[in-house]
Amino acid sequence: MASTEDTIAVRISKELADRIISGAIEPGSRLRQDHVAEEFNTSHVPVREAFRRLEAQGLAISEPRRGVRVASFDLGEVREVAEMRAALEVLALRHAAPHLTASILDQAEEATKAGDKSRDVRSWEEANRTFHRLILTPCNMPRLLSTIDDLHAASARFLFAAWRSEWETRTDQDHRAILSALRQGNTESAAATLGRHVQWIGQKPVKTASGRTRDAFAIVG
Amino acid sequence: MASTEDTIAVRISKELADRIISGAIEPGSRLRQDHVAEEFNTSHVPVREAFRRLEAQGLAISEPRRGVRVASFDLGEVREVAEMRAALEVLALRHAAPHLTASILDQAEEATKAGDKSRDVRSWEEANRTFHRLILTPCNMPRLLSTIDDLHAASARFLFAAWRSEWETRTDQDHRAILSALRQGNTESAAATLGRHVQWIGQKPVKTASGRTRDAFAIVG
DNA sequence: AATGCAGAAATTATCTATAATTTTCACTCA
DNA sequence: TGAGTGAAAATTATAGATAATTTCTGCATT
Numbered sequence: 435m436a437s438t439e440d441t442i443a444v445r446i447s448k449e450l451a452d453r454i455i456s457g458a459i460e461p462g463s464r465l466r467q468d469h470v471a472e473e474f475n476t477s478h479v480p481v482r483e484a485f486r487r488l489e490a491q492g493l494a495i496s497e498p499r500r501g502v503r504v505a506s507f508d509l510g511e512v513r514e515v516a517e518m519r520a521a522l523e524v525l526a527l528r529h530a531a532p533h534l535t536a537s538i539l540d541q542a543e544e545a546t547k548a549g550d551k552s553r554d555v556r557s558w559e560e561a562n563r564t565f566h567r568l569i570l571t572p573c574n575m576p577r578l579l580s581t582i583d584d585l586h587a588a589s590a591r592f593l594f595a596a597w598r599s600e601w602e603t604r605t606d607q608d609h610r611a612i613l614s615a616l617r618q619g620n621t622e623s624a625a626a627t628l629g630r631h632v633q634w635i636g637q638k639p640v641k642t643a644s645g646r647t648r649d650a651f652a653i654v655g
Numbered sequence: 656m657a658s659t660e661d662t663i664a665v666r667i668s669k670e671l672a673d674r675i676i677s678g679a680i681e682p683g684s685r686l687r688q689d690h691v692a693e694e695f696n697t698s699h700v701p702v703r704e705a706f707r708r709l710e711a712q713g714l715a716i717s718e719p720r721r722g723v724r725v726a727s728f729d730l731g732e733v734r735e736v737a738e739m740r741a742a743l744e745v746l747a748l749r750h751a752a753p754h755l756t757a758s759i760l761d762q763a764e765e766a767t768k769a770g771d772k773s774r775d776v777r778s779w780e781e782a783n784r785t786f787h788r789l790i791l792t793p794c795n796m797p798r799l800l801s802t803i804d805d806l807h808a809a810s811a812r813f814l815f816a817a818w819r820s821e822w823e824t825r826t827d828q829d830h831r832a833i834l835s836a837l838r839q840g841n842t843e844s845a846a847a848t849l850g851r852h853v854q855w856i857g858q859k860p861v862k863t864a865s866g867r868t869r870d871a872f873a874i875v876g
Numbered sequence: 877a878a879t880g881c882a883g884a885a886a887t888t889a890t891c892t893a894t895a896a897t898t899t900t901c902a903c904t905c906a
Numbered sequence: 907t908g909a910g911t912g913a914a915a916a917t918t919a920t921a922g923a924t925a926a927t928t929t930c931t932g933c934a935t936t
Contacts, residue, residue, distance in 0.1 A: 441719045441889070468917070477891045479700060482919085486664075486704050490711030492798060498662045499897055499918060514796045521742040575735045577713060581802065662919070687887070698921045703889085720888060720927055 442476055447484035449474075454493045454504050455591045456556075457598065461506035465494060491584050493591070507592065509651050512635060515588045516653045520629045522582050523566065527628055529573035531621040539613055542568040546609040555597045559590050562655070565609055569616070589653045596638050596650035608634075608655060631655040663697050664704035670695075671705060675714045675725050676812045677777075678819065682727035686715060712805050714812070728813065730872050733856060736809045737874045741850045743803050744787065748849055750794035752842040760834055763789045767830040776818045780811050783876070786830055790837070810874045817859050817871035829855075829876060852876040 440448075450470070453459045465485065471478040485502045488494035496502040542565050549561035563586055571579065608631035615624035636654035639647050661669075671691070674680045686706065692699040706723045709715035717723040763786050770782035784807055792800065829852035836845035857875035860868050 443889090444719070464917095466917070467919095478918085479703075479890060482700075483703060483707050486707035487711070490708070498665070501898090501918065510796075511798070514798050517746055517796075518743065518799055518802070521746045522739065525738055525742045575731075575738075577732065577735050578739055581739070664919090685887095688889095689887070699888090700920060722888065722928090 441480070442474070443480035443483035443487070446470065446474055446476075446481060447487040450484060450488060451491065451493055451587065454488070455587055455594065457591070457594045459504050461504050461595075463504050465502045465504065467501075492588060507588075507595075511588075512592050512651050512653060515585050515592070516633045516635055519582065519585045519589065519653070520632045522578060522585070523570060523632055524625045524629045526570040526573040526575065526578055526582060527625050528621060529575060530570050531616065531624070533572035533574070534569065534616055536617075538568055538572065539616060542609075543613055546606055546613070549609070550603060550605050553601065553603065555594060555601045558601065559593055562606075563590070569612070592652040593654065596636070596640060596652040598640075606655075662701070663695070664701035664708070667691065667695055667697075667702060668705035668708040671709060672712065672714055672808065675709070676808055676815065678812070678815045680725050682725050682816075684725050686723045686725065688722075713809060728809075728816075732809075733813050733872050733874060736806050736813070737854045737856055740803065740806045740810065740874070741853045743799060743806070744791060744853055745846045745850045747791040747794040747796065747799055747803060748846050749842060750796060751791050752837065752845070754793035754795070755790065755837055757838075759789055759793065760837060763830075764834055767827055767834070770830070771824060771826050774822065774824065776815060776820075776822045779822065780814055783827075784811070790833070813873040814875065817857070817861060817873040819861075 450459075450465070459465075465488075467478040467481045467485070470484075471481045474481070485494060485496060489496050489502070493505055494502050495505050545561050545565040545568060549558050549565065552558035552561055566582075566586070570582065573579070608627055611627050612624045612631070615621075615627065632653065632655050634653070634655050636652050638650050638652075640650040641647055671680075671686070680686075686709075688699040688702045688706070691705075692702045695702070706715060706717060710717050710723070714726055715723050716726050766782050766786040766789060770779050770786065773779035773782055787803075787807070791803065794800070829848055832848050833845045833852070836842075836848065853874065853876050855874070855876050857873050859871050859873075861871040862868055
């Protein structure tokens, strides 16, 4: 953890981002700068800068003079993020493919296995993210990768909101198919599978606070 | 102009973004918060927030304790932005197509004509941006649209850097082909043309300060 | 001439204070 | 009972001041 390297504003934004993604802070709830400042033992100036970062990542929305609140989301946004991820990850994979080494693919396979063994959402999400990052990073397109990172953060948020606690282990066939295609040098097939994989939207009945049951949606890939 | 509505930080970031895009501030040059604060007659707190916004748009980069500088760019970045635009605008168009009305397509045709008549880069860019915005906005995907907006800002920057002054009028056949396909309800053909159109990278010899000639590249679509 | 090293100047990051705005909530009056 | 009203409290936005860091500059040394 390079906390001492970062500026206070960055540290705050990372911590808040983590809480928003994990669902520790409810969507729609207000982020009050003085409260946050007090908690982190700082003034509110770095807090405001942290808010601007969260805003840019799409994790918070700010209305002038009325403060900042945690961004809420709906099924439409889940779909939107899924489609953006599909389009951009396919693009990244096409450029990354020529630079993929056997070692990278082996690491990606390890990540897939780790995901299959995961007993909770959080560790599954981490393994999944590692897989995607491993096969996409070699595309060497920083702007593309950072946009994809933001989309992954949004995905994780949807995921944690839907699968708050229960998580059933499952074997990720898509990841294996992608790796196998990449090993055979079949980039187009890998890209097509990745595009489908990322757009798969899981659906799960969830009990609301009022005791009713509704469906929760999330990107599971 | 809703300047009075906006917060000072937003106003500053818009003005600085405009200068960076137009090339009024050189890539790589430093943005000094006190100087900017003095120019806008404010303290540096809103200036710092404006910097965070520019950073998020990819127009500036900040290193902790060493300040903010205008992002520089190279051919690789031009390519990257072109490919991202292609992927995302195609996605947006596919979703927008069912909601396009004759009126919107007529407005888009007007924008194309305005672009063809433009005698300088700046007005051509504005007309071009209007065209793309018109046919994409109905997709109703706010996150996607705002990402595309940022990419258009980057495109404009490349464009102004390459075509600083000289600009030859040209007839945009791609725009017309896209409109014609859309009018016939042939979304796939329109999307394919748009994807190619946006990835077209113009090339132009440019005289550098040192009197030498080098090639400048920009997205011309 | 090139290199390295103070010390000074400039600049960034943060804190404390103040002004302006919005939200809350008790209270009046229909 | 309930809608409207108007302070009071809370909160945001900005300003001014301070501490910490970096960059610059000139001079001594090799």
